[in-house]
Amino acid sequence: MHHRYDVLVVGAGGAGLMAALYAAKGGVSVACISKLYPTRSHTGAAQGGIGAALGNVAEDHWEWHMFDTVKGGDYLTDQDAAEIFAKDIIEAVYELEHMGLPFSRLDNGKIAQRKFGGHTRDFGKAAVERSCYAKDRTGHMILQTLYQQNVKAGTNFYNEFHVTDLIIEEGRCRGVVAYHLASGELHTFHAKAVILAAGGYGRIYKITSNALTLTGDLMSIYYRKGLPLEDMEFYQFHPTGLAKLGILVTEGIRGEGGILRNSDGERFMERYAPTIKDLAPRDIVSRSIITEIREGRGVGRDRDAVHIDLTHLPREVIEGKLAEITDLARTYLGQDPVKDLVAVQPTAHYAMGGIPTDINGLCLADGNGTSVEGLYAAGEQACVSLHGANRLGTNSLGDLIVFGRRAGIFAAQYAQQVEYAEMPEDPERETVETLDRLKNASGKENSAMIRKELQESMMNNVGIFRNGPDMEKQVEIIKELKARYTQVGVSDPSVRYNSELLEAMELGFMLDCAEAATASALNRKESRGAHDREDFTERDDANWLKHTMAYKDLGNPDNVIIGYKPVSLKGYTRAFEPKPRVY
């Protein structure tokens, strides 16, 4: 089946829904396609808040937010993006409120704000209340509110359509091919502009806060075209996932006064970040936790977790402002934060890297600023490099609002200026080949088994601490898994709702993401932000103050070609010189 829209949005999480809204406001026809139902997207799992210098609780300025973002990113953040972000997010939060988002409130009726990791006043002097929140289900409320606004705007939704290919010819994107899960049919979407906003790929790790559906599909499709993925070595582990399960426990828990303790009951963060302690940025807290565990001060049956302690807080705060995670801890661990210590461990959470874009969301084809005409990206899928080497808590929700909006605006403007570019004669050819291969392969291998081995090996070899030998081993493991993947066959012959086929395709995408992440990490011989190498423990600005661009070698598909892109070290009005990062 064939469809035609001026602007097509892939993904219906926060970035996609914001992009779709703004594209529609630009007066063009818009459709949004998602492999889920829109309200199932993982933006809904974000808990703690959205950071904006509203100053409702304490004095705050966008410059301080910009500084925290740049320093939090270990100076790999592009400062032009950080400046736009820190300014725009203030307006954007008010806009969400005007869309009806039910924020928690202060006594004076303004939006409530609380502390979060790495958010400071006065360029690092002390923690500041910057996170605007709706209890501890801020992402859920953003997702619902944006979906509601799209219902109001009459956006065309194509639910449970799984994008299998991007049509890019002569440097311009012309549309996408998608597999309709309900019917098993292929659909071609012809568009003047396409916005990619389909989220991250946390499912390449065994312990993750990410949904089962976050398998890096569009990143992989982009990469398979010989186009680069940026900064894939920077993968964030959130310090507090529920032990064994990896389910997110918001940083808001520490923002409200929660304290991390080891098996001796010691508040260990005092040793690692004396100024802001438990509210240090995520990379630092995650490493501190793993260090405690490695040195034998872990808790739990396998001594592989630490405790978060809320027991000194009033019950109203715990059950009111932290209701969601209170419920999660009670349900899954049988631990009640009101009276029990809750066992947590770092969990794979967020990709700082992804499809490179400029500050308007336009996708980049190399490190020199060449763009892919008509193709935009936003949200976790994209790397405008707001987050650099480590993302501050609350900046993901901010990112998808600010840059989702920009992608929507600029894609609509572009679509108004151009005619439809011609589609190739047989746009579905590659997808048909892929599906045929999966349906007809020997079936000697099971995709679930390969996925499990990928997740375990990535966790062991490209996790919070990395080193050369382990990552070289991982390169070989991925090669072997890719070879085995060619033997994966789909046994369910059903045409309708063939979720086995969908999962098999997703595994192919995950293998690509893992390959690019591992190659990028092996190549970067320094420690910066979330990329911490045991064999190169220092940050090395002389050699590595640059973004990695990883390309699939189309001539030799097991090889990854590494290129670079300079970091923008200046904003429009502000610039922060790289300095040692201490808290």
Place this chain on the structure above:
Amino acid sequence: MPEYYPPSNAAPNVPMMHIKVKILRFNPEKDKKAHWETYPVEAQPADRVLDVLNYVKWFVDPSLTFRRSCMHGICGSDAMMINGRNQLACKTLLRDVVKEGGTLTVEPIRGLKVEKDLLTDMEPFFDAYRAIMPYFINESPPPAGERLQSPELAERMAQSSNCILCAACTTSCPIFWVNGSYLGPAAIVQAHRFIFDSRDQATHQRLNIMNQNTGVWRCRTAYNCTEACPRDIPITQLIEEVKRAVMYQQS
């Protein structure tokens, strides 16, 4: 076939449970009607029902079909009937629903067309959602900052805005089963979310929708919805609040 399939994600040193999972299967491409299939599984008491379903799908019968995504009760994908009660598979732990040697039954939610196995057609459910004008309406020009709202008035929306649209409530409602035109509990909860938002200006229009014969008066206070809600929303109470608001508007 082994006596029991091995555990999906076993942690060491934890005692295993041996259970049978009885799943209502239906593939319209080959089945005339639904039938039960039973899978013996070895699992841990703290495993979720979803872990067991995933295990069966990944390692035993890949054709088993159901929706799932976040695995921790926030996306709303995996509402299904577990031991005769609507629940989210990802928020239901084995130790709470089955004993060693016991049988767990899993069926699709009722009142929506079954497309395949546990996966149902959600369109009628979302049609009802869209019918209540589920979006904030305030046509006055917004201020430079936020519209002010007291914490107490903000709290008025805390329960209704907790809804994840999983459909567990609506598909547990006997009225919805027999009368497909009833908007159902979830849509009324969504209406409540806006009716009691001090900033919203379309209360009157929404109450009119609630007052139609597809609206709140169909509710017979059976409390099935409240019992089914995985987010502990007191749905029946919220429906009663909407009924009262409709009556006050008329008087």
